[in-house]
Amino acid sequence: MFWIVGAILIIAYAIIPVLWIVSLSFKEGDDITNKSFLPTVWSWENYRTVFASDLFTTALRNSIGMSLIATTISVVLATLAAYAISRLNFPGKRLVLGVALAITVFPVIAIATPLFNLWRTIGLYDTWLGLIIPYLSYSLPLSVYVLAAFFREIPWEMEQAAQVDGATAWQAFRRVIVPLAAPGVFTAAILTFFAVWNDFVFGITLTSSEAARPVPAALAFFQGASQFSQPTAPIAAAAVVVTIPVVVLVLLFQRKIVAGLTNGAVKG
Amino acid sequence: MAAIEMRNIVKEYGDGFKAVNDVSLDIADGEFMILVGPSGCGKSTLLRMIVGLEDITSGDMVIGGNRVNEKAPRDRNLSMVFQNYALYPHLTVFENIAFPLRLQKRIAEDEVQRRVKEAAAMLELNEHLDRKPANLSGGQRQRVAMGRAIVRHVDAFLFDEPLSNLDAKLRGQMRTEISRMQRRLGTTTVYVTHDQTEAMTLGDRVAVLRRGFLQQVASPRELYEQPVNMFVAGFIGSPPMNFLPAVVAGSRLQLPFLELDLPAGVTGKVADGQLLIAGMRPDHFEDARLLDPAKRAKGEVFRARVDVTEWLGDSQYAYIPFEANAEVAKQLADLAAELDSEALRSQLIVKIDAMSRLRENHEGEFWADTSRMHLFDPRTGENLTRDEAAAADLARLEQDDFRDRIDAPDAAAR
Numbered sequence: 001m002f003w004i005v006g007a008i009l010i011i012a013y014a015i016i017p018v019l020w021i022v023s024l025s026f027k028e029g030d031d032i033t034n035k036s037f038l039p040t041v042w043s044w045e046n047y048r049t050v051f052a053s054d055l056f057t058t059a060l061r062n063s064i065g066m067s068l069i070a071t072t073i074s075v076v077l078a079t080l081a082a083y084a085i086s087r088l089n090f091p092g093k094r095l096v097l098g099v100a101l102a103i104t105v106f107p108v109i110a111i112a113t114p115l116f117n118l119w120r121t122i123g124l125y126d127t128w129l130g131l132i133i134p135y136l137s138y139s140l141p142l143s144v145y146v147l148a149a150f151f152r153e154i155p156w157e158m159e160q161a162a163q164v165d166g167a168t169a170w171q172a173f174r175r176v177i178v179p180l181a182a183p184g185v186f187t188a189a190i191l192t193f194f195a196v197w198n199d200f201v202f203g204i205t206l207t208s209s210e211a212a213r214p215v216p217a218a219l220a221f222f223q224g225a226s227q228f229s230q231p232t233a234p235i236a237a238a239a240v241v242v243t244i245p246v247v248v249l250v251l252l253f254q255r256k257i258v259a260g261l262t263n264g265a266v267k268g
Numbered sequence: 269m270a271a272i273e274m275r276n277i278v279k280e281y282g283d284g285f286k287a288v289n290d291v292s293l294d295i296a297d298g299e300f301m302i303l304v305g306p307s308g309c310g311k312s313t314l315l316r317m318i319v320g321l322e323d324i325t326s327g328d329m330v331i332g333g334n335r336v337n338e339k340a341p342r343d344r345n346l347s348m349v350f351q352n353y354a355l356y357p358h359l360t361v362f363e364n365i366a367f368p369l370r371l372q373k374r375i376a377e378d379e380v381q382r383r384v385k386e387a388a389a390m391l392e393l394n395e396h397l398d399r400k401p402a403n404l405s406g407g408q409r410q411r412v413a414m415g416r417a418i419v420r421h422v423d424a425f426l427f428d429e430p431l432s433n434l435d436a437k438l439r440g441q442m443r444t445e446i447s448r449m450q451r452r453l454g455t456t457t458v459y460v461t462h463d464q465t466e467a468m469t470l471g472d473r474v475a476v477l478r479r480g481f482l483q484q485v486a487s488p489r490e491l492y493e494q495p496v497n498m499f500v501a502g503f504i505g506s507p508p509m510n511f512l513p514a515v516v517a518g519s520r521l522q523l524p525f526l527e528l529d530l531p532a533g534v535t536g537k538v539a540d541g542q543l544l545i546a547g548m549r550p551d552h553f554e555d556a557r558l559l560d561p562a563k564r565a566k567g568e569v570f571r572a573r574v575d576v577t578e579w580l581g582d583s584q585y586a587y588i589p590f591e592a593n594a595e596v597a598k599q600l601a602d603l604a605a606e607l608d609s610e611a612l613r614s615q616l617i618v619k620i621d622a623m624s625r626l627r628e629n630h631e632g633e634f635w636a637d638t639s640r641m642h643l644f645d646p647r648t649g650e651n652l653t654r655d656e657a658a659a660a661d662l663a664r665l666e667q668d669d670f671r672d673r674i675d676a677p678d679a680a681a682r
């Protein structure tokens with residue numbers, strides 16, 4: 001009984017703000033001042049407004065494009081790096097891991113300003129690449145850590161068996177280790193995607209136009225019907241739209257993430 | 269198929285520890301060789317050096333006439349069954365077995381199909397080919413691992429304690445299975461185990477290792493009857509050989525419970541008053557009342573008080589405690605520690621007829637076959653009574669058996 005009450009409280013705490021935003025996004029015109037949780041009339045007006053504005057659609061395109069590119073590069077590099085870290089003994093291994101961890105400790109905002117100046121000088125300011133690079137430097141360490149933990153779980157014998165069976169190191173990696181690490185790769189990919197998708201600080205600092213501005217940053221540039229009204233409802237609609245991919249991803253891959261693919265690999 | 273020759277193989281780790289020390293071993297083409305020893309004796313390391321998963325510090329590893337020290341595992345044309353099977357969990361049974369063939373690009377698909385089916389048929393895996401390893405029982409996984417090993421035409425099979433994860437009953441069945449498969453394929457096999465029964469029943473010859481040193485390489489029968497030292501004597505046999513303090517007194521030898529003439533072979537090697545260790549196997553004893561009178565003269569009879577008896581149906585064990593002096597007790601404790609067993613109280617374990625009605629805590633009359641007793645030097649462990657002529661006979665016998673098997677008419681068919 002205690003557990004059920006506790007669970008309901010926690011779920012309510014987490015879900016009420018989300019439901020509130022959803023409800024806001026369906027209120028048309030001045031309905032947001034109706035002093036009730038639900039809209040008086042359910043309306044798609046805000047969604048039409050959002051998708052009609054170039055500001056949002058180009059930002060959405062930027063967000064999707066940059067997130068996918070950054071995630072792909074990050075996961076591929078992290079897989080190779082994590083494999084080396086978990087399997088090989090090379091000088092400076094601890095240093096690499098230490099530096100990787102140290103990078104994630106830096107406050108994002110402390111790097112944003114120097115990067116702003118640097119990118120302007122070398123011409124990366126307000127470009128996709130200018131955002132993908134800092135995204136990678138923040139997501140790689142996390143992915144490497146997640147994947148290294150996964151690789152360590154895979155028994156050495158798997159690779160050794162493959163080698164004895166006639167596989168080269170690359171074949172053993174490609175045909176045995178990567179399939180076994182798939183849940184880890186998915187986890188790393190999703191975490192990276194979320195981090196990049198939700199980024200605001202780099203998005204607002206390193207862009208000045210629609211050329212590279214991602215959705216979270218673009219939300220700040222929405223305008224109301226008049227200069228005196230806040231565009232709260234359209235922002236809520238945009239927020240709902242950008243939340244959807246995240247929810248879909250989690251629903252699609254949660255079983256992959258949880259699945260213990262290594263079951264039955266060894267005795268048990 | 270090929271012979272494996274090892275010349276002065278050494279494995280030294282970075283910290284200077286030598287896991288394998290100057291091991292030279294010849295394994296004939298088609299032979300079934302067992303590597304056995306307590307944990308940490310270097311048997312698995314040696315196996316992994318044969319297959320190439322472990323670097324060789326010095327010495328030569330020669331397979332089929334070629335030195336393979338610097339060759340990668342994939343170039344040595346060997347196959348190995350791992351202790352935990354190391355099946356690929358994301359592949360079906362069929363693809364697991366086919367994996368080594370798929371890596372060789374030049375093998376056509378219908379050839380792959382044919383060979384996997386053939387291996388699966390031999391191991392009775394046909395109905396499981398579409399299942400994943402996670403859905404198989406321990407014995408089935410073990411057979412898939414073997415299927416993966418035999419699907420290629422390799423020079424040798426290597427087994428690293430393949431049955432240690434199975435329960436006792438299944439272990440017995442798989443043991444016969446492995447033996448039958450090896451006899452049928454006639455492929456050179458090296459098999460690492462710490463199990464007595466596997467070592468004694470599977471191999472043509474057994475190599476006993478201790479702390480990286482090779483102790484003795486011989487047929488199971490020779491190891492049992494003519495061990496070179498106390499370590500081999502204590503390691504081979506279950507329950508283990510009894511070690512008793514024996515004091516030389518002139519031309520007589522005094523043991524707990526009995527006294528006998530000093531065996532002829534050792535007279536020159538020992539001094540009067542010297543302490544020796546006598547080794548007698550449990551099955552060299554009998555309840556004197558149930559003894560065949562003809563055998564009585566071959567040994568000695570003594571009376572002793574039985575502590576505990578264990579009746580097993582087909583046989584019976586009796587435990588007879590005795591007092592050992594400090595030097596012998598220490599020697600026995602060291603040996604026990606090295607053999608991975610507990611240093612137990614000094615006791616004599618005797619195997620007697622199941623019909624015997626000896627009662628616990630009562631005195632009984634026993635007979636010991638002293639003609640088969642061995643005497644060891646307590647300092648070096650060396651066997652002073654090893655009969656070289658008898659050992660040579662046993663070795664010749666083993667060689668004859670092996671030749672018979674290799675040259676058997678059905679050998680031509682495979």
